[in-house]
Amino acid sequence: MRVLVAGGAGFIGSHLCEALLAQGHQVIAIDNFITGNIHNIAHLIGHSYFEFHEHDIIEPLKIESGPVDAIFHLASPASPVGYSRHPIETHLVNSVGTHNLLKMALLDKAKFLITSTSEAYGDPLVHPQREDYWGNVNPVGPRSCYDESKRFSESLTMEYVRQFGLNARIVRLFNTYGPRNDPQDGRVVPNFIMQALNGHDLTIYGTGMQTRSFCYVSDLVAGLLKAMHTEGTAGEVINLGNPDERTITNFAQVVANIVNPDVEIVYLPGRVDDPNRRCPDITKARTLLNWEPKVSLEEGIRLTAEYFRELINKPLDNIELLAS
Numbered sequence: 001m002r003v004l005v006a007g008g009a010g011f012i013g014s015h016l017c018e019a020l021l022a023q024g025h026q027v028i029a030i031d032n033f034i035t036g037n038i039h040n041i042a043h044l045i046g047h048s049y050f051e052f053h054e055h056d057i058i059e060p061l062k063i064e065s066g067p068v069d070a071i072f073h074l075a076s077p078a079s080p081v082g083y084s085r086h087p088i089e090t091h092l093v094n095s096v097g098t099h100n101l102l103k104m105a106l107l108d109k110a111k112f113l114i115t116s117t118s119e120a121y122g123d124p125l126v127h128p129q130r131e132d133y134w135g136n137v138n139p140v141g142p143r144s145c146y147d148e149s150k151r152f153s154e155s156l157t158m159e160y161v162r163q164f165g166l167n168a169r170i171v172r173l174f175n176t177y178g179p180r181n182d183p184q185d186g187r188v189v190p191n192f193i194m195q196a197l198n199g200h201d202l203t204i205y206g207t208g209m210q211t212r213s214f215c216y217v218s219d220l221v222a223g224l225l226k227a228m229h230t231e232g233t234a235g236e237v238i239n240l241g242n243p244d245e246r247t248i249t250n251f252a253q254v255v256a257n258i259v260n261p262d263v264e265i266v267y268l269p270g271r272v273d274d275p276n277r278r279c280p281d282i283t284k285a286r287t288l289l290n291w292e293p294k295v296s297l298e299e300g301i302r303l304t305a306e307y308f309r310e311l312i313n314k315p316l317d318n319i320e321l322l323a324s
């Protein structure tokens with residue numbers, strides 16, 4: 001198959017490109033590097049089945065090498081720091097950018113998968129979050145450029161399913177981590193691991209009683225592939241994430257125990273509109289896709305810390321390694 005990955009130079013996108021190549025697909029990756037990094041795909045450049053285009057999907061796109069059979073849409077800033085730095089671009093990539101990819105999918109008769117987010121549930125009032133929960137989103141707060149534009153992209157995708165019969169599915173990803181996490185994007189996993197490796201205090205925002213559920217990237221990519229290719233997923237919305245819910249204080253203790261037991265944990269002011277609890281109900285993914293995560297948090301943190309340790313010893317040209 002010829003498979004297009006928008007956001008292919010990002011954290012998850014680069015792992016997805018690798019997995020698709022390993023399955024024997026031809027991969028066309030697109031990225032404008034707004035939050036991605038060429039280092040994530042440097043090892044794939046030159047692979048005979050890999051094609052890369054530096055392109056902003058807000059602009060119309062045409063792939064000269066011919067039509068594609070499937071489109072994975074991962075292009076969007078994803079971390080609170082990333083989308084706060086680029087709020088307008090976030091709105092546009094999830095609206096105009098999504099529309100450009102939907103039009104391309106229709107023209108090429110390609111299957112389509114869009115990566116939405118647990119942020120579509122906002123600060124949820126229902127736990128764990130099932131796909132039929134409509135969410136609790138602040139439409140004008142600092143996170144709204146992400147939450148609301150992802151909700152718009154879901155709605156637009158469903159119109160293409162309803163009006164044109166497009167073979168499309170929506171996948172809501174919960175917090176995902178692993179090697180190639182950007183050490184500067186401010187997410188809790190890279191922050192805590194880099195802080196621990198550098199011997200700095202681990203910085204908890206707020207009480208530390210807020211929860212997240214962390215999914216290792218290889219599990220997530222396996223879920224994306226199943227969501228695209230399993231019969232009966234067209235028109236469906238599916239949560240992908242690890243239901244192992246942890247408080248942020250517990251998560252800090254896990255990182256400290258594994259990476260550097262000598263570091264202290266400090267408490268700083270909380271973030272505005274920080275969701276209080278987040279945990280996926282993955283019943284649908286389990287039954288429809290026969291998928292569930294396999295990598296434990298402890299194992300995933302070990303693997304991710306190894307990556308960051310190597311990065312500190314052998315820094316990439318354009319990534320600075322001073323954790324906050």
Ligand code: NAD
Nearest residue numbers: 007009010011012032033034035036056057074075076176
């Ligand atoms: P990332 O920032 O590493 O990857 C996103 C990629 O999209 C980057 O390489 C970026 O440069 C590219 N991009 C952004 N705007 C673009 C545009 N206009 N044109 C072309 N490329 C563009 O983030 P990630 O963590 O790999 O996330 C991938 C997708 O998964 C995103 O859509 C995100 O919203 C979604 N998601 C991620 C998580 C997570 O925990 N990582 C959770 C929920 C949803």
Ligand code: UDP
Nearest residue numbers: 080186187188191203204205210248271274
């Ligand atoms: N967080 C924290 N310290 C940090 C970074 C994040 O306590 O150095 C908290 C943040 O306030 C949130 C959780 O960790 O409650 C997850 O934050 P992240 O930015 O990783 O992603 P989010 O799930 O909020 O999109």
